[in-house]
Amino acid sequence: xxxxxxxxxxxxxxxxxxxxxxxxxxxxxxxxxxxxxxxxxxxxxxxxxxxxxxxxxxxxxxxxxxxxxxxxxxxxxxxxxxxxxxxxxxxxxxxxxxxxxxxxxxxxxxxxxxxxxxxxxxxxxxxxxxxxxxxxxxxxxxxxxxxxxxxxxxxxxxxxxxxxxxxxxxxxxxxxxxxxxxxxxxxxxxxxxxxxxxxxxxxxxxxxxxxxxxxxxxxxxxxxxxxxxxxxxxxxxxxxxxxxxxxxxxxxxxxxxxxxxxxxxxxxxxxxxxxxxxxxxxxxxxxxxxxxxxxxxxxxxxxxxxxxxxxxxxxxxxxxxxxxxxxxxxxxxxxxxxxxxxxxxxxxxxxxxxxxxxxxxxxxxxxxxxxxxxxxxxxxxxxxxxxxxxxxxxxxxxxxxxxxxxxxxxxxxxxxxxxxxxxxxxxxxxxxxxxxxxxxxxxxxxxxxxxxxxxxxxxxxxxxxxxxxxxxxxxxxxxxxxxxxxxxxxxxxxxxxxxxxxxxxxxxxxxxxxxxxxxxxxxxxxxxxxxxxxxxxxxxxxxxxxxxxxxxxx
Numbered sequence: 196x197x198x199x200x201x202x203x204x205x206x207x208x209x210x211x212x213x214x215x216x217x218x219x220x221x222x223x224x225x226x227x228x229x230x231x232x233x234x235x236x237x238x239x240x241x242x243x244x245x246x247x248x249x250x251x252x253x254x255x256x257x258x259x260x261x262x263x264x265x266x267x268x269x270x271x272x273x274x275x276x277x278x279x280x281x282x283x284x285x286x287x288x289x290x291x292x293x294x295x296x297x298x299x300x301x302x303x304x305x306x307x308x309x310x311x312x313x314x315x316x317x318x319x320x321x322x323x324x325x326x327x328x329x330x331x332x333x334x335x336x337x338x339x340x341x342x343x344x345x346x347x348x349x350x351x352x353x354x355x356x357x358x359x360x361x362x363x364x365x366x367x368x369x370x371x372x373x374x375x376x377x378x379x380x381x382x383x384x385x386x387x388x389x390x391x392x393x394x395x396x397x398x399x400x401x402x403x404x405x406x407x408x409x410x411x412x413x414x415x416x417x418x419x420x421x422x423x424x425x426x427x428x429x430x431x432x433x434x435x436x437x438x439x440x441x442x443x444x445x446x447x448x449x450x451x452x453x454x455x456x457x458x459x460x461x462x463x464x465x466x467x468x469x470x471x472x473x474x475x476x477x478x479x480x481x482x483x484x485x486x487x488x489x490x491x492x493x494x495x496x497x498x499x500x501x502x503x504x505x506x507x508x509x510x511x512x513x514x515x516x517x518x519x520x521x522x523x524x525x526x527x528x529x530x531x532x533x534x535x536x537x538x539x540x541x542x543x544x545x546x547x548x549x550x551x552x553x554x555x556x557x558x559x560x561x562x563x564x565x566x567x568x569x570x571x572x573x574x575x576x577x578x579x580x581x582x583x584x585x586x587x588x589x590x591x592x593x594x595x596x597x598x599x600x601x602x603x604x605x606x607x608x609x610x611x612x613x614x615x616x617x618x619x620x621x622x623x624x625x626x627x628x629x630x631x632x633x634x635x636x637x638x639x640x641x642x643x644x645x646x647x648x649x650x651x652x653x654x655x656x657x658x659x660x661x662x663x664x665x666x667x668x669x670x671x672x673x674x675x676x677x678x679x680x681x682x683x684x685x686x687x688x689x690x691x692x693x694x695x696x697x698x699x700x701x702x703x704x705x706x707x708x709x710x711x712x713x714x715x716x717x718x719x720x721x722x723x724x725x726x727x728x729x730x731x732x733x734x735x736x737x738x739x740x741x742x743x744x745x746x747x748x749x
Contacts, residue, residue, distance in 0.1 A: 202493050202521025205447055209525070212451050213458055220455065221462020221474070227370045228343045228363060229467065237365050248362035253355040254696030257344055260360035261337060261688060265304050268330060269681075273300040275326045276318075285319030286394055286409055298673035303327050305684035306334035306566060308420070308427030308536055308659040309676060311668040315409055315430045320392050327427060328416045332376070335423030336367035338568030341688050342460065343467075345572045348695030349596045350468045352703045355696050371456070372423060379418035379452055386448070387441030388414040413438050421452035424566040426536030426659040434526070434539040435515050446522050446539060453529045453537070457481075457564035460571045468596055472714035477574055479719040484563035484726070485532055488556055492524040495549045513544020513663075524549075531556035534566030536659025543646070543662035547746030550662070554649055554742055557656045558734045559726055560615065566657065572691050574722075578713070579608045579694075581725040585711050585718075594710060597703040604697060611690040616733045618655035618679050623648050623737065625675075632671050637664030641748070645741035650676060652734075655683035 233241070233248055241248050252260065275282075276291035276299060291299065295311060302309040308331075312318070318327070340363035347357050384390050393410035413429045417439050420426060430436040440446055458478065465474020497520055514523040523540035530537050531553040542553045556563075562573040583600050586593030593600040626632040626647050636643040646665040653660055654676040661667065667676065712718060 198519055198521060199493075199497060201519070202497075202524070205443075205521055205525060206489060209447060209450060209454075213454055216455060217459055217462055217478075220459040222466060224371060224456075224459065224463040225466035227366050228358075228463070230366075233362075234369070237362075237369055240365050240369075241361065244361065246359075246361035248359050248365070250359055251356035252359055254344075254357055254692040257357050257360045258689060258692045260364075261341065261692075262685060264333075264360075264364070265337065265685065268304045268333060269300045272303060272326050272330060273297060275322050276300065279319060279322050282319065282321045284321040284392070288317055288319050291317065294670045294673040295668065298677040299327075301677040301680045302659065303330040303425070303427060304334055305657050305680040306338055306423070306425060306534055306569070307654060307657040307680045307684070308425045309654055309661070309667075309680065310427055310431075310659070311673055311676075313431040314428060320411060323416065323429060324412050328412070328419065331416065331419040331423050331425040331427070332368050332372050333364070335372055335419070335425065335567045336364050338566055339367040339371070339456075339460075340364050340568065341691055342568035342571040343463075345575055345691050345695040346464050346467045348698035349575075349598060351699045352597075352701060355700050357692070357695050357699060372419065375452075375455070376415070376419040376422050379422055379448075380415040382448055383414040383417055383445055386445035387437070388417055388445065389438045390414040408438075417449070418452065420537060421449045421535065422456065422567075424453060424457065424533045424535040424570075426530065426534075428537065434537045435541075437517075440539055441517075443518060443522055446518050446526065449537070449539075450526055450529045453533055453535050454485075454564060456567045457533055457570040460568070461564075464571060464575075470596075470714060473596065476714050476716075476719045476722075477571075477578065479716065480722040480726070481562070481564045481570075481574065483719070483723050484559070485528070488528045488532060488552060488563070489525055492528050492549060492552050493521060495546055495552065496520045496524050513541035515539060527553055528556060530660060531658060532559075532561060532563050532565070534561050534569055534657045534659075536653060538660050541663045542649070542660060543642075543664050547641075547742050547744075547748070550645060550649075551738060551742030551746060553660070554645070554652055554738065555731065555734070557652050557658050558616075558619070558738075559730050560612075561656055561658065562726065569657070573611075573687075576608050576611050576691070576694070577726050577729075578722055579604060580612070580729065581718070581722045582711060582713065583608075584725060585721060589709075589711075591709055591711075594704050595713060597706070598698045598701050599704055604694060607690045607694040607697070611687050611694075612729065614686050614690075615655050615683055616730075618683055619648070619651045619734075620737060622651040622655075622675055622679055626651070626671075629671075631669075635666040635669055635672065637666070641741050641744040645745065648737055648741050651679055654679040657684050 276296040280290040344357040391410040395409040397405040434440040461474045461478040465471040582595040646662040649662040
């Protein structure tokens, strides 16, 4: 079987698995977030945190809940790292330096999981399992809660109430993420991923001495790392490490976990707003971009010319032979079109155009299908922009799902779109202008610029993957990337929740003959075009200086 055919078969199997899970999972999540029943474990949690799950919240109160919970999470995770040296189960590792502890705490709470440290050489069992793995659940649940709040903004009318943040947070964790992650961990253990709390031990005799590895609860963290579109691995090699991702079957399953909830949330959206066709339109736009990027990435990596590439069957540098070009390309696209950031190959070693595809996937806003929760609300923001553009074309007041898109709504949507490019391009420009950050680049020229651009793109978009040549463990990068992660995560949430509140307060607008049908393929095509034009062209000058210049020169 040719590698190209194997890639097509893997993609086909992935599509079939996602299609089979789409309806049951999407409907289940709609019931979870619409239910008024609280399970006994959930009631215990509400009692401990002092929350009233039945109290409805307007958007400022919902936002305060998001920010307060996340701020406390950052503080607790920071403190756990700072006192690691005195904790039992630390495997003898010392406490984490302040700048790196801040970076890591901001990273995991912001659902970014950027790692400027070697996981197997820095973090013990307590921090890995009690700190980082816990935040993998909670940060994903926060994103889902914000997405559901925006959906309620479209679904409700003449009220500013968006639900209860604490109820949405707990339900997303207990009813959705925990059960699926539990089953996912069992599958990964079956495939060969490790799951233990062993200490540091030698694993064999090598030239010059033995090699030492530490064990850990890897399979359980790997499951939520992918399912929650988090991305932070137990080991520095991340999902290229055989303890995390042993074989092609586990590789395909991890890709499935990455895409599972983001795609299924479009069904949840359609169910909650009372029109499954609206969910299908959003799903169609996401699927077109994802399939297009997957095909383009495989073509780029397979077709690269040169004697070495022809002998290897494609651009195999930086890729695991266990997964090949197809498995690596599918993983790279899935992880950068979502906010996962996990890697089973090293994006810095991809061809110039291949690295550019991973960059562009993040720069589109990671909305195809995007992160858990963040992908849906990012796509809905773009849907609002697309409706506004269509309204300008025909001279009608734009409407979406029976809600008028007026001045306030378009201002909030525009602010959402501008936040991330401002962070990415601003920090990249400053880093390239100052002498010290440039010293962290392994490469010069276009590829060196891409290392810096990729780092801030990954941080501000809460992705977490990196061009491996950049030494980011410096005070400058730990601090600025941490700031970019926090602002890139929570500032857009302010505009999303404000938009949700303004939509929920409106009266529904009756549909007329002139109303744009947003549940048709024509609108889905308009949405895809809007995404590519508005967000893609924003970064085109920077891409031209980096991956495009490198690709054209090779």
